[in-house]
Amino acid sequence: MVQPPEVALALEPSAPVHLSIPALGVESDLLHTGLREDGTLDVPPGDDGSPASWYDGSSTPGSAGPAILLGHVNSLTDASGVFYRLRDLVPGDRVSVTRQDGRTAVFEVYRNESFVKAEFPTQDVYFPVPGSELRLITCDGYVKEARRYDDNRVVFAKLVETV
Amino acid sequence: MTKRLFPKLRILRIDPLRVRPGLGEMPLEASLMNKKILLFSPALALGLVALSAGPAMADHASGSYGTSLDAINNSGASGEVWVEVDGTMATVTLNASGLAETFNGSPYPHVQHIHVGAQGTCPDMSADTNGDGIISTTEGAPFYGGIGTTLSLGDAGKGPETGVDLTVAPSGSTTQYKETFELNQETQDALEAGTAVVVVHGLDPATQPEAGTSSPSDLVPELPLAATSPALCGSLDVMPAGGAATGVTTAETTGGSDMGMLALGGVLAAAAVGGGALLVRRSATAGR
Numbered sequence: 001m002v003q004p005p006e007v008a009l010a011l012e013p014s015a016p017v018h019l020s021i022p023a024l025g026v027e028s029d030l031l032h033t034g035l036r037e038d039g040t041l042d043v044p045p046g047d048d049g050s051p052a053s054w055y056d057g058s059s060t061p062g063s064a065g066p067a068i069l070l071g072h073v074n075s076l077t078d079a080s081g082v083f084y085r086l087r088d089l090v091p092g093d094r095v096s097v098t099r100q101d102g103r104t105a106v107f108e109v110y111r112n113e114s115f116v117k118a119e120f121p122t123q124d125v126y127f128p129v130p131g132s133e134l135r136l137i138t139c140d141g142y143v144k145e146a147r148r149y150d151d152n153r154v155v156f157a158k159l160v161e162t163v
Numbered sequence: 164m165t166k167r168l169f170p171k172l173r174i175l176r177i178d179p180l181r182v183r184p185g186l187g188e189m190p191l192e193a194s195l196m197n198k199k200i201l202l203f204s205p206a207l208a209l210g211l212v213a214l215s216a217g218p219a220m221a222d223h224a225s226g227s228y229g230t231s232l233d234a235i236n237n238s239g240a241s242g243e244v245w246v247e248v249d250g251t252m253a254t255v256t257l258n259a260s261g262l263a264e265t266f267n268g269s270p271y272p273h274v275q276h277i278h279v280g281a282q283g284t285c286p287d288m289s290a291d292t293n294g295d296g297i298i299s300t301t302e303g304a305p306f307y308g309g310i311g312t313t314l315s316l317g318d319a320g321k322g323p324e325t326g327v328d329l330t331v332a333p334s335g336s337t338t339q340y341k342e343t344f345e346l347n348q349e350t351q352d353a354l355e356a357g358t359a360v361v362v363v364h365g366l367d368p369a370t371q372p373e374a375g376t377s378s379p380s381d382l383v384p385e386l387p388l389a390a391t392s393p394a395l396c397g398s399l400d401v402m403p404a405g406g407a408a409t410g411v412t413t414a415e416t417t418g419g420s421d422m423g424m425l426a427l428g429g430v431l432a433a434a435a436v437g438g439g440a441l442l443v444r445r446s447a448t449a450g451r
Contacts, residue, residue, distance in 0.1 A: 039226060039404035046411035057400065065231060072409050083409065120406040123256070128231045128243045139410030149410030 006131025006158040011062040014101035016054045019069060023093040024085045028052045030097075033070065041137075043070050044082075052082045059132070061097035062105030062162060066126060066133045069097075073139045073149065083138035087112070089155050095134060107134045107157035114140045114153045125154055132159035224248050224351035226404055228359070230397035232259060235285060236298055236366055238394035244361045246277075246399060248354065253346040255314055260337045262394055263367035270334035273365040273394070274313070274327060279349050281308030283358030285396035296372035299392050300364065301381040307360035307396065311350035314340060314361075322347055327382050327391065338363075354399060363395035 019028045031053035033042040044053045052071035059065030072081030089095075093109045115121060125135055134157040141151030225248050232242035242259030255277075263271040286306040290298045310323040319331035321344045333340050353359040366389040368375045375389030382391045 035401075035403060039401065041403045041407040043407055043409050055403065057403070068403070070407050070409055072411055074411050081409075081411070115406065117406045122227050122402060122405060123229075123245050123247060126227070126229065126402045127245055128229045130231065130241060130243060137407050137409060139408070142410065149408075152406035152409070154406075 004131060004158075005160055006129075006133060007064070009159050009162050010064045010132040011099075011103055011105065011162055012101075013060040013063040014099040014103065015056075016061045016067070016069075016097045016099050018098045019052055020096040020098075021089070021093070022096075023089060026052075026082060026085075028071070028082050030054045030069070032056045041068070041070060044072065046072060050082065058126075058135075060099065061107075061134060062099060062103060062132055062159060064130060064132055065128050066135050067097070068126070068135045068137065070137050073142075073153075081138070083136065083153075086136060086138045086153055086155055087114070087140065089136075094160075095136070095155075095157050097134070104163040105132065105159055106161040106163065107132075108160045109155055109157045111156035112153070113156075114151045116141070117150060117152055120152055125156075133157065134159075224346070224354040225250060227402040228354055228399040229402050230361065230399050232257075232361060232363065232395040232397040233285065234261075235303075235393050235396050237370060238262065238366055239370070240363070240395050242363065242395050242397075244397060244399070246354070246359075248346060248351070251345055251351065252343060253312075253350075254343040255340065257314060257333075257338070257340040257361070257363075259333075259340075259363055259395055262336045262338065262363070263365055263370075264336035266365075266390065271336070271365055271367075272329040272332040272334045273338060273363050274329065274332040274391070275340070275361070275363040276310045276314060276326060277312040277350050277353070277399070278304075278307040278309060278360045278362050279311030279353035279358060281358065281360075282306050283308075283353070283356070283360055283398050285360060285362075285398060286393075295374035295378065295388075297366075297374055297388055297392050299381045299388060300362075303362070303393055303396075307362055307398075308353075308358065311353055311359065312347060314342070316340075316342070321345070354401075357398075357401070359399045361395075361397050361399060362393050364391050364393055366390070366392050366394050 016030045019030055028051045031044050031051055033053040034056055036042050041055055044050045052069055055068040058068040061067040071083030073084055074081045089109050089112050091110050095107045096104050098104045136155040138153050139149035140153040142149050228246040234240050240261035244257040247254045262273055265271055284306045286298050286303040290302045292302055310326045312321050313325045315325045315331040319325050325331055368389040371389045376387050378388040380386040380388050380391040
């Protein structure tokens with residue numbers, strides 16, 4: 001049986017350290033965040049220049065299963081958070097994550113979609129897929145009058161190379 | 164809750180065996196003790212309320228759970244499972260591949276369960292206590308526990324009673340299972356406690372040591388040991404609820420969470436008072 005690259009290339013688990021998205025000029029160290037009391041994902045601080053984070057209950061990037069990375073779309077002081085331009089990623093764009101073990105996992109975007117938060121497709125996004133995959137999550141759907149974000153944008157990517 | 168509850172009761176020198184059978188029927192000669200518990204431990208009072216209010220807590224496992232399934236007994240299989248719980252209803256999606264394909268010329272039936280009530284882990288070869296080279300279902304039980312739910316097909320019962328019914332099990336080397344059903348209390352409790360483990364059974368005897376064919380199954384003695392021994396195992400993890408608050412908004416950053424804490428504190432205080440009233444009332448009734 002021929003395995004797809006995201007299965008065949010998968011590495012042993014090792015915590016992520018740094019994220020690069022060349023197409024967006026994003027370079028960010030990765031915080032480790034968990035779940036809140038209410039079971040939702042905790043997020044990085046809202047300060048200007050706040051880095052992205054890895055949800056520490058998800059797979060480590062490059063190992064089997066979906067690794068979940070979170071980043072703000074904006075900051076307390078301006079419109080640009082680390083994932084401000086996530087919507088611009090298109091299939092084929094590459095995303096790299098370096099890990100504590102020195103390895104780098106390179107992923108290729110295959111899907112970029114926005115979902116209403118109230119109807120977030122939990123199973124679609126977090127399903128324990130057999131291969132090594134990445135989910136980049138930020139906010140979307142800003143409602144100016146209410147000063148809130150009604151949507152989540154999710155970028156789906158698969159492991160294509162390990163360095 | 165019970166794990167935290169009983170040690171505290173022991174400290175208070177109440178015989179835990181007397182208290183254990185459903186706190187609704189607490190031994191009432193101990194009513195004075197109960198009042199002491201109330202006075203000294205609001206947290207304990209909360210615990211008692213939680214246990215006695217069974218039906219109101221029935222949907223406490225609501226949420227999503229998932230895990231990859233890893234091969235045990237060198238089955239060479241792999242899989243994934245997702246359990247979506249809404250109230251007391253569960254939708255279970257289980258994909259498996261690389262399982263044993265045929266048994267006596269027919270598609271190989273693979274009974275599959277959510278095991279509950281033990282450590283919530285999958286066994287390694289150290290579980291093979293009789294040293295025959297195969298982890299039997301029984302030998303794995305100290306790790307994953309007994310059957311809480313049978314992941315049977317269609318309308319077949321979903322409790323332990325259909326646990327070894329091969330006629331309602333998915334079959335063949337690749338299975339794609341999806342069923343929605345009412346989840347029993349034991350399984351809901353295990354999901355919440357993080358002790359629910361999915362196990363898929365049925366090994367190809369050709370890939371197993373001699374005992375797989377020559378020894379009888381520990382579950383169905385008419386079958387060989389390999390037929391019912393575990394092939395896949397995965398401990399269910401809670402998945403994040405919905406999306407993420409990845410937009411910074413003023414509402415979120417101007418003390419919103421402090422307000423939340425205050426509100427929660429108020430609810431807890433009210434619950435403690437309510438629990439106290441309930442216990443005192445019980446004690447009074449029982450004293451008659």
